């Protein structure tokens with residue numbers, strides 16, 4: 001009987017395969033394997049992808065498993081990105097894993113594939129794409145490096161500002177929220193502009209309530225209509241957490257504004 005040497009698609013061990021047969025039991029890991037051609041891991045990436053694509057058409061899991069073993073052997077950002085690109089429409093489980101593997105290699109946001117990995121993983125965990133369950137903590141962790149990079153888009157800056165403001169995936173932090181909202185507004189993001197306008201209105205309402213000599217611990221409900229959104233009426237409490245933290249600063253502001261500061 002003639003045997004040929006092939007490579008187990010699971011453990012990458014060399015297995016002997018009876019000539020003419022397609023699959024065998026790996027003598028190392030014991031799994032039923034459709035061994036890859038002997039030269040598989042030395043193939044050029046485009047050839048390996050072509051080879052796997054032909055298998056994916058018959059058996060998606062098997063084709064992607066083989067492609068993943070190729071990427072594991074190469075472990076380059078390009079190889080993982082290639083899998084992501086094919087898998088995002090055909091087998092999303094492999095898409096997520098490939099993006100995570102890119103970030104195991106590098107967090108350098110000057111690489112566009114690294115940026116894509118951060119962005120798509122943020123979207124996956126925030127908007128429940130690629131079969132992922134919502135995980136605000138992961139979404140925040142993937143979005144933050146993008147927002148901090150010089151490649152940040154207005155949308156990314158707005159989204160991280162939103163998460164900081166509402167404490168999604170991180171501790172609520174109004175200073176950080178305003179920092180990113182202002183950066184987004186500077187790039188022309190209309191939602192961020194509106195956020196800052198509303199925040200200013202809220203701040204002024206608070207200052208006004210101080211000057212009207214309400215008992216400082218009293219919680220009043222203040223209603224205003226946003227002139228930029230005429231049909232909407234927004235309601236909120238006058239003494240929000242945002243402003244409680246900054247009593248001293250606001251006392252100063254209200255003092256100088258209303259001339260009551262001595």
Ligand SMILES: [Zn+2]
Pocket residue numbers: 008009010011012013026027028029030031033
């Ligand atoms: Zn094996």
